[in-house]
Amino acid sequence: MIREKADLEMAESLAKEINVNLTLANMLVNRGVDSFQKAKDYFRPDLDKLHDPFLMKDMDKAVERLSEAIRKEEKILIYGDYDVDGTTSVALAYGYFKEFYPYVEFYIPDRYKEGYGISERGVRYAAENNFQLIVSLDCGIKAIEKVTLAKELGVDFIICDHHTPGEQLPPAVAILDPKRKDCLYPYKELSGCGVGFKLIQAFSVFQGKDPAKVMVYLDLLAISIAADIVPITGENRVLTFYGLERINNNPRPGIKALILRSQIEKDIEISDIVFKIGPRINASGRLEHAKASVELLISKELEDALARAEIVDTVNAARKNFDENITKEALTMIQSMEEVKQMKTTVLFKEDWHKGVIGIVASRCIEKYYRPTIILTESNSKATGSARSVFDFDIYEAISECSDLLEQFGGHKYAAGLTMAVANVPAFQSRFEEVVSSRITDIHMKPVLEIDDEILLDQINYKFYNILKQMAPFGPGNPEPIFCVNQVYAENVRILKDKHLRFNVVQDGQETKPVCIAFGMADKNIYPDEIIYKMLNRKMRFDLAFEIRENTFRNNSSLQLYVKDIKFD
Template sequence: MEYVWKQKPKASQSAIEKLGKEINVNPILANMLINRGVETFDQAKDYFRPNLSQLHSPFLMQDMDKAVDRIHQAIQSEEKILVYGDYDVDGTTAVALMYSFLKGIYTDVDFYIPDRYKEGYGISEKGVRFAAESGFTLVIALDCGIKAIDKVALASELGVDFIICDHHTPGETLPAAIAVLDSKREDCAYPYKELSGCGVGFKLIQAYAKSHGIEESRLYPYLDLVAVSIAADIVPITGENRILAFFGLDRINNNPRPGLKALIIQAKVEKEIQISDIVFKIGPRINASGRLEHAQASVELLISSNLDEAIERAKLVDEVNATRRNFDENITKEAFEMLAEREMQAEWNSTVLFKEDWHKGVIGIVASRCIEKYYRPTIILTESNNKATGSARSVVDFDIYEAIAECADLLDQFGGHKYAAGLTLSVDKVPAFQAKFEQVVKSRIEAIHLKPVIEVDDELILDQINYRFYNILKQMAPFGPGNTEPVFRISNVYAEDVTVLKDKHLRFKIVQDGQLTTPVCLGFGMADRAKDPDLTTVNMLRGRMRFDILAEIRENFFRDKSSLQLYIKDIKFD
């Protein structure tokens, strides 16, 4: 796939010089920091030295006082409390957090995760009736519920109160719950709008602790769950999320809960855990239960107090994840075949595919795979409970939620945010939806949105790549959306010592101005890139053709020795 290289803005020379002098960094680092909203010494201090005292007061969130009062009333009155959450990573970590906290101060608490296949996303009628029939009078819903107007009304008729903790975009009307905690509410003055669902749950237990004399230090063990939710739900790692992720990662690396430690062992991660490790290794294992079976297994793993028990649970989760990968590969192959056939018929700005027997649990993953190959706003649909149900994923800077909303007349329900959404409609309306969605996307999308973009922080010469520079870069972590891992352009180089690893990866060194580099370059999956059989990347590298690269700088450890390496993002030959 061809990438667009997009240079990030250059700050004014005076701003770069001022910040560089104040914090003693070179102009490249100063410009990178300004692009991340760090313009003064005090902002740099907060950025490089996050502190939990920088978190906003939870009581700035609309309805927080009502939520705290209702939970306290339930405890005082010895009511039964049900913690209810979605079946993905954000939902299961949120449930594990809220359930564990409440269990630490009160006994009559249980949790409920809806069945993806029998109940679908969010608050279900079955879940509401279960709560009422089982004597629960308060339900705390996490990572869902912002559009559950009918279900919350039914709960009220049955004598069950709801507290909603959500982070998705609200509709025009809010559910008539006791409290609706969602910083995206139009009437909510909470300063940070990008919390995960688990993050909203953390703000609620933070508020309860402040109101009832519970030491803040008792909340720290839950930060590992918050960090996992932030990474897996792909929310921006800026502001409050960056602080929560920083301390959550510290917890994961130094004193993780047994369930997460068991997952780390199972995933064979033997280095310091980063956000990317959660995204690609930990998160998918937590997600697997909810995708193929029931997410209750993931919650039980996350709340395990015994490592041996957690390891056994993690093994079962891992087996389910292996099955999930099988479904993923097979359905992705079918989707690619359908797209290849369709590509020959017309030009498309969107992808909407439907097949009645695709596994509902992996269609979100397949949507992401389709974007990796075709790079268009994508919706993958399958049949469930006699309805077409789907997962949507978007490309950079295109709001797929708004595009879906324009097709609302064809849908039974939908929800989500800018880059990911879910929807349900009648099977017979799929062709009409496909046509209308394409029309909407075509009217909204710009050409730049249809090519993947790699944002470039700055250009480096090889002499500038050293440990002093890298050690400052490292302090800019955790990296993720909104605070991406720095990418640098290195120009006019040629390769030496080119090696192909496992028939698909490249390892080589580069020469610039006659100087051979110390950092080794690694290009994963780049060995078979080619415009034609004679112009493979390997042949061009070995032919000493000049090229530019985009690369991340990383540290490699081998036999107790460390070295810097360049992880290649893209190569462009002259």
Template sequence: MDFRWIIKDKANPDTVEQLSSEINVNPTLANMLVNRGITDFQKAKEFFRPDLDKLHDPFLMKDMDKAVTRLAEAITKQERILIYGDYDVDGTTSVALFYGFLTEFYDNVSFYIPDRYKEGYGISEKGVCYAADNKFNLVVSLDCGIKALDKIKLANSLGVDFIICDHHTPGEFLPDAVAVLDPKRPDCPYPYKELSGCGVGFKLIQALAMRSGKNPAALYSYLDLVAVSIASDIVPITGENRILAYYGLERINNNPRPGIKALMLKGKVDKDINITDIVFKIGPRINASGRLEHAKASVELLIARDLDEAVRRAELVEDVNAARKNFDENITKEALQMIQVREINGSFKSTVLFKEDWHKGVIGIVASRCIERYYRPTIILTESNNKATGSARSVFNFDIYEAIEACSDLLEQFGGHKYAAGLTLAVENVPAFQLKFEEVVSQRIAEIHLKPTLEIDDELILDQINYRFYNILKQMAPFGPGNAEPVFCANQVYAENVRILKDKHLRFEIVQDGQNTRPVCIGFGFAKYYDFLNSKMRFNIAFELRENTFRNTSSLQLYVKDIKFD
């Protein structure tokens, strides 16, 4: 994919110089930190040394006092409590966290995950009736419920109380629940707005622990689940999320719960787990059950008490994940062919595809795959329960949720975020929706947003690349949205010792006039550049800095992001 490079502006030189002096780093690193909002010693200390004591008071969240009071009352009265969560990674980790914590000291509790195909997203009528029929007095919904006005009205009529824990954008009105915890509520004063659904659930158990006098450290064993949710739900790794992710990764790398350990074994990652490993190797395995079968299997895996049980459950999840990959590949191939045919008839600024027999569980993945090839806002629709249902994915800096909202007259239901959303509509409305969505996107999207961007932190000369520089970069982790892994460029370099690996990849050294350092570069999928690189043609290279260990010897390598020839 041809990237548009955006090299970040230089920060205020006086601020850079002061920070460089205060924390003893070179101006390049100081400039990068200032560009990320780290402008003085105190902010740098908080950034480089995340502290669990800096977590916000959970009672700052609107309705938290109501939620804790009702939950404590249910426990005191031995009421039946149902933990209700969505079927994706954020929802299943939320349920595992909340169910795991409550069952440490309370037995009268169970959990419920809606069936993706029979019930759809969020709180369902079937789920509410299940709670009422089985005498559950209180339901705690996690990662869903913020728009479930009718379902909460039904629950109230059946004598079932709800505490809603959500992190999605609310509608005009809130459900009439006992408590509605959502930092995105317009009237919520909670200082951090970007928690995952599991993060909101964590704040509720934190508040319950505080109210009951439990040691807060007792909650920290659940941070591995919170970290998995933060990574998989692609929420910003800033502020409170950074603290939760930092200590959650520490837990995963040192003492993970059996379910996560089993997933690590299946993903063949057993040390130095980072956010990327979760996104590509752990999260998809948790998601697989809910995509193809029932997400209850993922919760049972995550709450497994010992490794033997977890490994058995992970085997089942792995089989489903293999099937998911097969659906993913076949449907992506079909979708790309449909786009190619569509392109013959003109150019488009959005993609909306519908095929009634596509598997609902993988259409979000397919939307992302289509964007990798055709970089524009994309919605993939299939038929489910006689409705067209779909997943939407966006491109950098375009709010797909707002674009879908502008077409709401054609929709029956929708929800989501700036970069990802879900929607349901009548099948007969699909053609009209395709036309209107294209019209809305065309009016709102800038041409520059239809070309993928590569944000570059700074230009380096090759002699700047050394272990002192890299060791400070490592301390900036965990990386993710809001704190992207640093990308650098080096200009006017040429290649030597170019080798093709496995017919697709390249390994080569780069040389820069006047510089002694000749770093090794690894370019995955860059074999097409072999002849150009071998010709000693000058080029600019964008890269991330990585450490490679082979036969107990470590060295720094450049992980190639893009190459631009003169």
């Protein structure tokens, strides 16, 4: 669907102020950029405009406790989750403090033996090894019992989290979370690593240290923002912009090694992190132990980093195999049960599915059956699951309605984790279906392709494209622009590598005939016994949705259209 047009008067005013056409002005206003100053901030991100970290509730307590620990030479344990956000958070905080303070170590819980978040085993490890302070990153906001235990054992906690708090907060020395109801920090969508970054930023100010030594960690922060799929708006956009700049110009050895293993031979974009770099970092925590990813990210020498990246890459290849096999099993289960096929939700349980890939499997199931999905497996005699949602449906709230059947849950609007007694699975399946059915609408149940505007093919030129490029980095809250042209037809249709399509698109009255690339559409059926390739060859009229990309081949560059969807008359 085409996004609702912005207020015409506002768009026309902005177009005049910043000297762009109305199409671009409309896109900017729809992204909240509706004045000259906002446009300046948007197109020229500035690190000097980051928010004061001391605006975050408890930040003063956190830096004072850290300073006290360092002054007294207390042992500090940096504790983080096992996903990309958690491991980058640990690498950031541990890397920063280890540069000048020797009595600091890091701890990542074992996904299979300890589960998500703060574990009793982790707390007891700290107490038994004489750590007086734990700094938790990307977890802890609901760990009331574990933080209470730590306090009883003489271990203080500083919690850095970005998940939604419960009604009661843990008894920590300081709790940094912009989503706290009593936190006045202006930007609420930081990643877990982002909260950790604000902590070291505040500590640097408090101690009078060189602020440049904080900014070297922006590469890790950009990876966390991209991989955790938080909005790339406001402060996150500034942090991501400069983080990507660092990744492309001066990456740390661990990230350089991941780029080489991923065989990326161009400037890194958000999509490269989401689909290539992030999964490799995630793999060790999914199948083995995430400590390997942290050790990779804190490597000092490229030779060491390359060896560690090879190990992580091997684990990632194994992860792909698990992912594919379990996805096939899950889809077969749905297809074999007519009642399940008719539901508004998918909740599947199988005791021997690999816990490390069930979140990926949930996403794959949504690609086939577009509805809120939870995939459960057995771990430590409990049913443990990962939940994924569809566009604009809050799965965290729906799970909350079933909390009496759960032992633990947490997450966001679009992704969550949960644990329950195995015996409760049937009751949960029934309740979750009931809750979702009462809230979900037909709009939620169909994949939505949001199109920024309808344009003419002659509008596609380098002047237009160069402005679009300046709108990057793209991601949630600032999506890559998608346009459409209507009533067009194709010429020079070819199949590439047996699965992709390449053709020129033609519009009546327009001179421009750009090349289109349609990935994976060579044998796609639009109607029974009708594939896109044959319909294009017959010069049938269609509407086309696409992104504009630059293609360089043998030093010659041109603009191409990456097809998102084709709709025939």
